[in-house]
Amino acid sequence: MSGRQRSAMAGLAVAIMGVGVVGASVRGDSVLQLVPLFSAGALFVIAGLVAAGRRPESVSGRLLSATGLAWLGAQTLLVIPNALAATVALALLPLSLAFLAHLSLAFPNGLASRAERVIVAVPYALVVVAIPVLDLGDCTDCARNVFGIDTDRGFGRIWYATVMLAATGTALSFLTVLVRRWRRGSVAARRVLLPVVPGACLFVVVYVSALLSELGLPTGVGTRGALVALVLLGLAPVVFLGGLLRARLARGHVGRLVVELGDVSPGGALREALARALGDPTVEVAYWLAERSGYVDGQGQAMSLPSGDGHRSVTLIERSGKPVGALIHDPALRDDPAHVDAVCAAAGLALENERLHAEVLARLEEVRASRARIVEAGDAARKRVERNLHDGAQQRLVSLSLAIGMARSKLGTGAMSDAEDLLGQASQDATCAIKELRELARGLHPAMLSEVGLVAAVQSVAERSPVPVEVHASTNGPLSDSVEATAYYVVAESLTNVAKYARASSVQVRIEHCGDRLRVEVADDGTGGAEIRPGSGLEGLADRVAVLEGHLEVHSSPGAGTRIRADLSCG
Amino acid sequence: MTLTAVIVDDHGGFRAMACQMLEDAGFEVVGEAFDGAGAVEKVAALQPDLVLLDVQLPDIDGFTVAADLSRTSPGAVVVLTSVRNADDYGQARVAATPIRRFIAKAELSGATLAELAAGTQ
Numbered sequence: 183m184s185g186r187q188r189s190a191m192a193g194l195a196v197a198i199m200g201v202g203v204v205g206a207s208v209r210g211d212s213v214l215q216l217v218p219l220f221s222a223g224a225l226f227v228i229a230g231l232v233a234a235g236r237r238p239e240s241v242s243g244r245l246l247s248a249t250g251l252a253w254l255g256a257q258t259l260l261v262i263p264n265a266l267a268a269t270v271a272l273a274l275l276p277l278s279l280a281f282l283a284h285l286s287l288a289f290p291n292g293l294a295s296r297a298e299r300v301i302v303a304v305p306y307a308l309v310v311v312a313i314p315v316l317d318l319g320d321c322t323d324c325a326r327n328v329f330g331i332d333t334d335r336g337f338g339r340i341w342y343a344t345v346m347l348a349a350t351g352t353a354l355s356f357l358t359v360l361v362r363r364w365r366r367g368s369v370a371a372r373r374v375l376l377p378v379v380p381g382a383c384l385f386v387v388v389y390v391s392a393l394l395s396e397l398g399l400p401t402g403v404g405t406r407g408a409l410v411a412l413v414l415l416g417l418a419p420v421v422f423l424g425g426l427l428r429a430r431l432a433r434g435h436v437g438r439l440v441v442e443l444g445d446v447s448p449g450g451a452l453r454e455a456l457a458r459a460l461g462d463p464t465v466e467v468a469y470w471l472a473e474r475s476g477y478v479d480g481q482g483q484a485m486s487l488p489s490g491d492g493h494r495s496v497t498l499i500e501r502s503g504k505p506v507g508a509l510i511h512d513p514a515l516r517d518d519p520a521h522v523d524a525v526c527a528a529a530g531l532a533l534e535n536e537r538l539h540a541e542v543l544a545r546l547e548e549v550r551a552s553r554a555r556i557v558e559a560g561d562a563a564r565k566r567v568e569r570n571l572h573d574g575a576q577q578r579l580v581s582l583s584l585a586i587g588m589a590r591s592k593l594g595t596g597a598m599s600d601a602e603d604l605l606g607q608a609s610q611d612a613t614c615a616i617k618e619l620r621e622l623a624r625g626l627h628p629a630m631l632s633e634v635g636l637v638a639a640v641q642s643v644a645e646r647s648p649v650p651v652e653v654h655a656s657t658n659g660p661l662s663d664s665v666e667a668t669a670y671y672v673v674a675e676s677l678t679n680v681a682k683y684a685r686a687s688s689v690q691v692r693i694e695h696c697g698d699r700l701r702v703e704v705a706d707d708g709t710g711g712a713e714i715r716p717g718s719g720l721e722g723l724a725d726r727v728a729v730l731e732g733h734l735e736v737h738s739s740p741g742a743g744t745r746i747r748a749d750l751s752c753g
Numbered sequence: 754m755t756l757t758a759v760i761v762d763d764h765g766g767f768r769a770m771a772c773q774m775l776e777d778a779g780f781e782v783v784g785e786a787f788d789g790a791g792a793v794e795k796v797a798a799l800q801p802d803l804v805l806l807d808v809q810l811p812d813i814d815g816f817t818v819a820a821d822l823s824r825t826s827p828g829a830v831v832v833l834t835s836v837r838n839a840d841d842y843g844q845a846r847v848a849a850t851p852i853r854r855f856i857a858k859a860e861l862s863g864a865t866l867a868e869l870a871a872g873t874q
Contacts, residue, residue: 581767584770588773
């Protein structure tokens with residue numbers, strides 16, 4: 183509710199009470215008897231206006247005010263000696279109860295499910311259905327209900343009993359929902375519901391008993407029960423407002439939090455302090471890492487935010503307009519987002535520190551992992567070279583050596599033709615060994631790179647690609663060996679992947695200087711779907727690029743081709 | 754009487770070369786195997802005088818195959834061979850294996866194998 187709406191509502195309440203006072207004076211009734219009735223209604227309206235001022239987005243304030251206005255309206259209309267006014271008053275009284283019932287389920291954050299939305303509609307419907315059977319009891323000079331029917335016999339009696347039983351059933355279903363909500367509630371949720379649920383339950387019990395005694399059942403609830411119900415009703419605005427204000431009182435914790443944060447050292451103490459300040463022992467903190475576009479925990483381990491399935495809620499934390507992280511907490515804390523924001527603001531600096539700490543840990547973890555992977559990749563590469571040497575060139579040379587030995591003994595025995603065959607085979611083995619050694623050497627280090635430079639080496643690897651490659655490469659001045667080699671491997675590995683997986687029809691290779699950085703990009707028009715998987719060639723490339731304070735990006739949506747971009751520092 | 758031999762190696766090229774070398778030295782090559790399991794089976798069935806056994810096989814290594822052969826076919830002379838030297842595997846390990854001799858592939862000769870099989874060396 184806006185400020186203007188709140189003023190209008192306050193004005194309306196005052197006007198209604200004014201009319202009531204004037205009406206009572208005109209009739210010659212004592213105005214004093216209106217004081218307790220108007221006080222109860224005014225209390226609802228005031229509580230509603232305070233609640234709406236504090237929580238404009240919450241429906242609770244509007245429902246509290248509506249309850250009060252309906253009640254005040256009924257009391258004023260009852261003063262007016264007119265049958266229609268009395269009839270409206272008769273309808274407004276149960277309507278105020280319907281508002282209150284709605285509030286009991288909507289408190290503090292609105293209705294949670296479709297079923298609850300259906301249940302809260304029932305009392306409103308019942309009010310309409312009940313209009314013909316409402317009366318003011320056994321008073322002779324009371325104004326009559328213009329739609330009233332005789333409820334003492336026949337159809338009227340059945341209608342009356344049906345309405346009473348329906349009201350009983352509805353009240354009991356509200357009780358069930360409230361009890362279930364309490365039983366399923368977390369610690370934080372129960373803290374919020376504490377002022378409301380027990381009172382509402384007691385009221386339902388008394389109300390149901392009163393309804394049943396109306397039907398003539400011996401429930402033992404007489405005037406005393408009605409008194410209890412009235413007292414509970416009178417307390418309702420205080421209870422609801424108290425529930426809403428509790429959170430404000432809880433802000434005392436924020437001050438303590440600020441003091442506690444003075445001693446917080448990285449590693450979990452901040453989470454403990456936040457859990458205490460928010461009153462939610464399950465609270466978790468996730469820190470935002472911009473470079474990863476993802477969240478990590480306090481230990482720097484990657485984590486994802488819950489999907490908001492109702493079991494956990496997420497509040498994003500910002501500081502100076504930049505994301506710092508997120509609180510993952512009990513949904514009950516949504517009751518007072520301002521309190522959560524206040525706690526986050528108070529913890530802002532500590533959160534930022536903790537975020538930096540988590541970022542350092544995450545980087546350290548990344549460096550550790552990439553260091554281990556680089557060592558493993560080196561070992562694997564050496565193993566591959568040994569295996570290739572053993573299976574390839576070495577076997578050829580063994581054959582060569584054996585063939586020469588055998589040829590020599592053939593020569594000794596004069597079997598010239600056999601010796602010639604053996605030497606022919608030896609020559610073939612030697613040719614194969616040379617070819618295999620050449621390929622192996624090329625795999626160890628691209629000789630072209632040191633002899634003719636990056637651009638020519640990239641052009642050479644592009645020429646060998648089975649997919650047509652367009653190369654746009656230029657460098658300003660000499661590059662360090664490591665930058666040249668890394669840029670070369672980005673192109674070579676990417677082109678190998680294109681040939682193996684992409685089913686592309688063309689590839690663009692672009693190498694250019696951007697300030698003191700070298701940008702290497704390989705883009706194809708293939709099937710896409712590439713990503714940096716653990717143990718993949720792309721992961722090896724990413725590690726190699728990271729060593730040069732660079733960054734490897736893979737853009738590869740299925741069907742939209744693959745673009746590998748490495749950004750290397752030349753400094 | 755002609756000496757018989759079985760060649761165990763996963764490289765077809767080497768098997769062909771060794772076959773020619775052994776036949777030149779007067780052996781009859783009665784069988785070939787490309788892995789350890791095949792070797793144990795072939796040797797048990799054919800009972801050759803000589804088994805030329807490579808160390809690196811796709812399933813089990815030549816040392817294990819040699820130990821199996823000493824139980825299943827104790828009469829066969831087993832010569833272990835490899836592209837590598839005996840030093841690469843450790844002399845102690847080579848000495849502890851029930852074989853007649855370890856000869857690096859590049860140093861194999863038909864005459865030496867014939868002498869080992871005939872028991873004159």
